[in-house]
Structures are given as structure tokens and as C-alpha cells.
Amino acid sequence: MSIKSVDERRLREVALTPDEYRAIVEQLKRAPNEVELGMLGVLWSEHCSYKSSRALLRRLPSTGQGVVQGPGENAGAVEIGEGWSVVFKIESHNHPSAIEPYQGAATGVGGIIRDVIAMGARPIALLDSLRFGPLPASARHVEGVVAGIGGYGNCIGIPTVGGEVYFEDCYASNPLVNAMCVGLVRTDQLMRARAEGAGNSLMLVGADTGRDGIHGASFASLELDEQSAQRRPAVQVGNPFLEKCLLEACMDLAHTDAVVAIQDLGAAGLTSAVAECAGRVEGAGARIDVGRVPRRERGMTPYDVMLSESQERMLVVVRRGREREVETIFQAWDLTSAVIGEVTGDGQLTVLDGEDQVARVPVRLLTDGVPMRRLIGLPPEPPYGLEVDALPPLADPGASLLRMLASPNLSSRRGIFRRYDHMVGDSTVVAPGGDAAMLRIKGTRLGIAVTTDCNARYCHLDPHLGAQLAVAEAARNIVATGARPLAVTDCLNFANPDRPEVYWELEEVVAGLAYACRALDLPVVSGNVSLYNDSNGTSAIYPTPVIGMVGVIDDYGKRLGAGLSAEGDFVLLIGSSHNDLGGSEYLKVEHGHVAGRPPALDLTREKAVLRLILSAAQSGYLHSAHDCAEGGMLVALAEACLLGGIGVRCPAIRPEPPLRLDAAFFGESPSRFIVSVPSRAMPEMQSLARRHNVELSLLGLAGGEVIEFEGQLKLSLAELRMAWDSMVIS
Amino acid sequence: MIARVIVTPKPVVNDPQGLTVKQGLASLGFREVTDVRVGKYIEVNLEGSSEHEARRRVEEMCRQLLANHVIEDFQFDIEPERKRR
């Protein structure tokens, strides 16, 4: 077989390697035509095929108690009780957001919502995990992304209840935009996007098809360079209003039995939707006629139609003879629907343009034919030493605290989340601003807690440990609300894995995730991988495995907030502190280094602490709980005070050597919480901590309008709030 | 000097506003409408300088701020007299 029949430029356009082309010709036993080449190109892209990461991902635990749907569908699902399941997934939209922040972020939100709808679930919450270059240079980008996420979520009426934002140099030309959607469904009504039943109809519903984003999937699988500018027509403009109608119509559909499956159209459009849907059923195929696809523009070729990434479209597999019913439902929402083909039993994806056959490819070749890439991982030199003993001692804890609170990575995110409707749905019982957010499940006492977390600086310094710390922190955030962690979705954002040190990071991160998830009994039920977050091959992002986590509480009446809630309460530090300054925000803000080893994590200790907090919350001993994360104990304490509007008086901290004072205040030892306990519950709380074998120390008493450590620092809440509210993004 | 800038979505770019307005007009009985595109109109008053110079500056403004070249086109005209159109 020779590759001469196709020129190399054309191969580059569809992002296939000569080897991959050869594999295609071998399996097809002929050369693919133009349309087939385009279809294979997108489905064999990294973005769709996971050819560099699939083998690694198998290491993640994906089963466990309550898992109703693991990876392989549009989203994962976990049972939460009383016949309900939560459906959730996180996804990246990094490249489009780098090119066009508003629309890139907006369509990222639109895409992840459709994944949840495809499961038959009603989306009830959104979260956004963002990474930018330093302010103020990145301000316009931040502004665009935040406006885009709000623009889509607010319009469609799904509350955006959580997320995270970090600023680091490494994201300056490769910002990250990850969006997570959480939905709710009766477990027995969960749908799966399987094209069952030869002869059933394939209907395309929602927006008309235009020339948007052709080759978007391949685009997401390449590094950004000057040529990206020419690919700009790839940018799509979202229509949240249309998606709202699509959402409601799909919810109406789920009440009929006319429908076998719903599949969203995302990257690689119709090609991917049809192939994926058929690919999930042994021996299934599909025949579609592009001539029947409603179009927005004139003069579109079959190639354009098959590869278009127009937003707000769904593929519906309809029982034969029931098409009218489906059409009527969509008509009620003023949406177009068209029968574009049918399910077959021949295992082939056949594309017609009227009478003419324009493509015919085995479904398996599209979905599973791509040769997996075997990459090599090599650890880089570990250049990140830190001599903690060489650091000057903490001079003025108060001044440091003010600078820390004003640092963009720690300051209040209110300026961002107040631009998101986080209340629509009348279910948000723990609002954004603290740890996880919580939504009640109407008609029950159940609540679900949701969060996204990742300290990528830790992952940069030690990917294996950093990944574990991300899982542990997410679990702590869930537990801080009184909820029990259930399951994980992850978004693995990495640089170019062809570079051995990047692939090594990926391997290490996946191993760390697997290890932590096993230890904490947290199955990974869905996820996404975004590679090639480099620009011009020079600046690479930190490895950024964003953890999305969902937890459940049996009675949301027992939920906890992060803020102090009553004067006179005892304020306690749960867990033990060590000289954990490596990779800390303190080290960066006060000493200008990103160095050292991230804090050591003992997952057995972590579990004990999580159990203690859950059990104390359950018993009603706690008035509030807040986890200690970036910025350490003192920043967590200040946040608890600011969120509650109540100060705290504490005796001076006299750490026992070798613990340093700066580490006691600002060190980032994991497995710690700040909790407030009413005095009457103190004895019980103390004995509970003893029983769990967890260290508990009394910090001080809640009350007043200042935070004071006698003789060490005294600051008014007003001063602290000024520093904390200082982030300016627009 | 007054510049009147019109910013429109590029022809291939999806224009949800335009689509929705078109449907709205149709349901009001304006069935003769075949297509609607919605853009921005920006009126910029500038001080001094020649028309030639103003043209150069406004072009620059469009490129840097007024239009998003990824998804939008722009055009403008300049009128020396400062009176509202």
C-alpha cells in the first residue's frame, strides 16, 4: 500500500500521520475518499480517540458502590438514594477559549450540558474550573471567559454553583477552561446513547447545521501556533436560548417510550455522534443522508455537513413509526427535527447524499481503529529544592496575612460568582463562596455537594503526590458541608505528551489519582483529557488534573457552612500541622518561589479526619467547617471569619519545635479543618476526636470584629475584607 | 469629527440573535423577511485632526477594541461635521 495517493498536506489538514493513513488503507482495503478521510481524521484525533491516554485511563477505578454508569457514556451516574441518581461530567474547552474567550467558554458550557441531557437527566448545576496567566495582563481574557460562562449558564437557567480560578505564569498563553455539569434523573429512567434496533430512525434535532468549527476536534489536538489564526472560522457562537428549548424538549421526550437513545453532537459533529452511538452496540451500523440535514448556509458539501460542529444539536434514535410523536414534541418548542437516516445491522456507517453514496466506513474502524500511541515518559531533573531552614522567620504575621488575602489566588471570588446565577432552581442550600456548594433534591431531604479542585503547583512539583492531594482536597471540600464523597469526574489538562517529561507527568498523575481514589473509595465515573496545551512548543502548562467531585447528605438540614455562625463558639483546628511550606502560596507571595516538595499526604490520616468531621456533623456538634487549603490555617481561619462576619480571639501560637511559626500559620499541611463548636458540644467533640485518633487543638473563641492572636496579630474584619475583596478583573 | 462604526457577525458565523429576530418578525406577520443579521452600531466623536488621520485612528480602534476580529467584521464612515445622524 502506498501513501502516494494522498498528499501530505492533505494528511496534515485532517491531522493524520502517514502511519495512521496506512492503517486506514489496510483496514479499508482501499484508499478512503475525501469525505471518509475527513471523518477518520476527526475521530482519530487525540480529542476524540484518546489514542495517547486511553491505556493509562484504564488504571482509574471506575466501579464501586452506587455506580450506575461508569466511563464510556456521555456522562457517569451514581445512585444517591430514594430512586435518584446524579449524572455528571467535566470537560475542557481550552483551545476555543484561548482564541475567543467569550464564545469558547460559552460553548464549553453548552457542550457539557448536552452530555448530561443525553443521559435523560435534567441538568441542575454547573461548575467552572479556570486557569489564567497573571493579572492584570490576563484581565481581558478572564473577563471574556467569565462573561461567556455566565452568558450561557444564566440564559439557559442552570445555576453555576462552584468552580475555581488560579493565576500562574504557565497559563499565560494556554488558559484552561473546564466546565462540569451535574444532572438529576430517576435511576430507572437513565438513558444510554446506544443505537439499538436495526430499522429505527435517526433524527437530528435542534439547530440547523452551518460551517462552524469544521476540524475543531483536530484543532484541539494540536499546539497553538501562528497558524491557529487561520483556523479561526473554527470558532463557534453558542445559542443558549436554543439549548434551553432543546433541553425542555428532550425532557419531554424522556416521558415517552418513542425514543431509544439521545446523543449530543459535540466535537466531530454528526460523524462522531452517529459512530459513537452505533459503536456502543455490537454489530450496529447506520445509514444517513446528508441531503436531509437542515442547513443554515447554502452550498455546503457532504464533507462540511459530516464535520460541522454547529452547537445545540442532538441525535435521537427513534423507534420506527414513532417519528411523528418526536417531531410534535420538538415543534412545540419551535425546534426543527429531521429524519436523516436509520440504524442498520451491517456494522457500517454509510453516508448518502440523496442517491449517491459518499462514504462507507466500518463503525469499528472509526471508533476503535486508531492505532494506540505508545509514548515514552521520562522524569525531568527535579530542580525544585527548597531549604526550609534557610527561609527568614515570619516577621509580621498580620502584614503577611493581608498580602496573602489580596493575592489573586486567595482573594474572594465573589466578583466572579455573583456574575453567575447560582440560585435559579430554588435548590442551592449552600451557595458558592465556601467549600463545596450544596443543592437540595426537592421532594426529599437529600442534598448533593459538588466541587472542583486541583492545586496544579503541587502537581508540577510532584505529579504523583499532587494528584493525590487534589483528590483529597476535593473530598475535604465535600465533607466540609457535611456530605459524604461519592464519586469523581476528572479533566486531565496537560501539555504536549510527545515530550517525554510531559508524558511522564501524565503517567504519574493518573497513578496518583488511581491510588487516592482507591484509598478513599471514590470511583471515577467520567472524565476528559485535554492535551497539547502548549504554545509554540515552548511554554507548557503545569499538569492540571482537575477533580470534579459529588457527595451526598441524607438530610440537608444537617449541612454546614464554612463561615463562623455564632459568637462564643469554640474555634478548633482539626488535624496536625507540619513544616509544609513546599509549593505553598506563602512561599510564592512572601518569598517569590515555586519550589520544594508538596505537603506529604497520609491517606489513612485523611480518612480518619474525614470520618471525624462527618460524624461530628451528623451528631450536630459543629456549627461550621472549613478545610485548610492554600494559605494554610490562618487564611482558612480568616475566611471562616469573613464568611460568617464574626471575628475570633486567640492566644498566641507557640509552635513546638521543629514546627516553625510561618508553617503553623501559613503551611499547607493537608487533612485539616477549621471548625466551630458550641461550648455545650465541646466535651463530646473532644472525645469523638480521641476516638478517631485525630489531633484537635483549640485556636480561640468566636466573637467580635477582629481576628487576634495575642501579641502576634490583630486585624479588623473590615481591613481583612478590603484585602480579600481586592481582585479586579474587569 | 464623527465616526459611525458598524460591526457585524462574519457571514459564516452563527447569529442566534438574527435567527431569533427573524422568527419573531415572521410570527408578527413579516413573512417577506428572508434573513436578519444583528450587529452593533457605535458612534464615536473625536476631536481635531484631519479626516485622513481620523480614518486611520478609527480603523485602529476597530481593530483593537470595537470589533472582535475572530467573529466580526467592521466598517465605518467619517463625517467631519459633528452632528447626529
Add this chain to the structure above:
Amino acid sequence: MIARVIVTPKPVVNDPQGLTVKQGLASLGFREVTDVRVGKYIEVNLEGSSEHEARRRVEEMCRQLLANHVIEDFQFDIEPERKRR
């Protein structure tokens, strides 16, 4: 037939967008800008009928839907040729 409609905020109505654009331009160094107003540009393609009839219909569209007379003024021109400006 193509109608080009321009909708502008009435002079008495605050135009925070205009102010922000003005500030944005100033911070980019366009200090000669004395005032900015931001409005909408709507391009309507219509089928058939005479220019006179089209004028009547577009006027009607503006009154009913395209502009809100409490806060906005409108103006339009019509070009018989259907070509993009």
C-alpha cells in the same frame, strides 16, 4: 431588497456601554475620543415588493419590534440590490 436599521439609545438615556467603550479607548491611548454611544445595527433582507412598500414595512417592523420608543430612536435605509454592505 435590503434594509439597514440603526437603533440608538435616546440622548436622555444613560449609555453605560458607551461610557465603558470610551474609557476603554482612552486607556488604549485614543484620548481624542470625546463621546461614544453604542446602539444596534440590524440588517434585514426582504423579498419582493417595491422600495416604497419595503420602506413602509420596515418602518412598521421598527415600531413594533426592532426599537423600543421609550429608550431608543431608529433610522434605516433601503437598498434595492441584495448585496452585503
Add this chain to the structure above:
Amino acid sequence: MKFGVVVFPGTWSDRDCGWVIDQVLGQELVYLWHKDSDLKGCDCVILPGGFAYGDYLRTGAIARFAPIMEKVGEFADRGGLVWGICNGFQVLCEAGLLPGALIRNASLEFRCEWTHLLVERTDLAFTGQCTERDVLRVPIAHGEGSYFADPATLSGMEQRGQVVFRYCDAGGRVVPGANPNGSLHNIAGIVNSRGNVLGMMPHPERCAEAELGGTDGLKLFRSVAENAFKVLVS
């Protein structure tokens, strides 16, 4: 008491309003589809929040032409209770059932946060359960909630006492710092001259249960329900 909640394509507070009416208050509830032209015998029509037709072009601009709106207009003319919340307020202004218009927030940003409202009228069907100069804590969630009317209209409204809610601080002082969107005269809600059509930007249906952070919104729903009761027994 029968509440009718209008659903336009793009509406999303319909379910939240429905939840409060039906589950919290235990009142009768019907949803009114925008394409219908029958109010199904309801005593109070709610136009809820959302982005009807995406709020494309202008908020409420396209929604006001929905078939149901003609019936809502007739109902209002007969003295029926019509209550526009957020997007519903915008629709009522576009439809001319209330004076003025709602424009982009002065900040140009969407804002979702708690506000305080000074209640200036307690003689209305919507506010009967409020005390004189009551201060309510109610959240907003909008990008275009800045109330505008020309000076003559505005002064006429003030004279007739058509301003029902004004943004204020926690102590009830109507100050610029309490104005979240640049509304003229800190206006958060107004009523027509007859007193049967209310429009307000804040979301009372989001604060009708303690677990959502407050119950002040329930006062307004109760007022409407109680009012109907009073009308019935009198």
C-alpha cells in the same frame, strides 16, 4: 386562589414560582403556555423570570407578542392581578402594561446577589402582608434591570405612588450604594396606576424558605393569596 404561571420559550423561573405556590403555599397552580390564549380561570397571572427568546434584541421584546399576552392585557384591563418578576417585569414594560423600560445594568455585569427592598406601598394586593416601610431581603439575578423612564413619566409615577419597592441598605435607607444596577430613583418594582399590575426585578420566589437563605419573598405570595381570601369574604 388560583395562580397561573406563564411559560415562554426561555423562561426558567416558572418552576421556582410553581414550587412556592404549590409546595410552600399550598395554593392552586396552572402553567400557561405562551401559545395558548386562555388564562384557565386563574386569579393572578405571574410572568416569571428567565430569558424569553434568549432576551435577544431586547429583553422581553419578542415575548410580548406571544398569543397569551393579549389575554394577559385584557385580564389586566379588567383589574386582574398580573405580577411580573425579573424577565416578566421586562415583558410588561415592553408590552406597555407598565411605564418605562429596563436597560443594561450600570456595571454592565450580570448580578446575582441579595438586596434589600424598601416597601413603599402596603395597600396593594401584592404587599398586604408587609408592614409600613418594611425592609425585605430579596435576591436579584439580572443583567438588564436598570429602570428608566423619562422625567415626566417618572415624576408622575412618584406623585401617584407607583413605586412599590426601592433598593435600600439593611437599615432601610435609600442610598446610591444600595442600588445594584443604576435604576433611576433606586426603583426595584413599580405598579400601574390602578394597582393591579406589579413589576419587580428581584426574585421573591427565591426566598420563600429558610433553607434558601430567607423567607421575605413569601410575604408577597401570601399577600396575594390572602387578598383573594379577603375579596372572597367581603
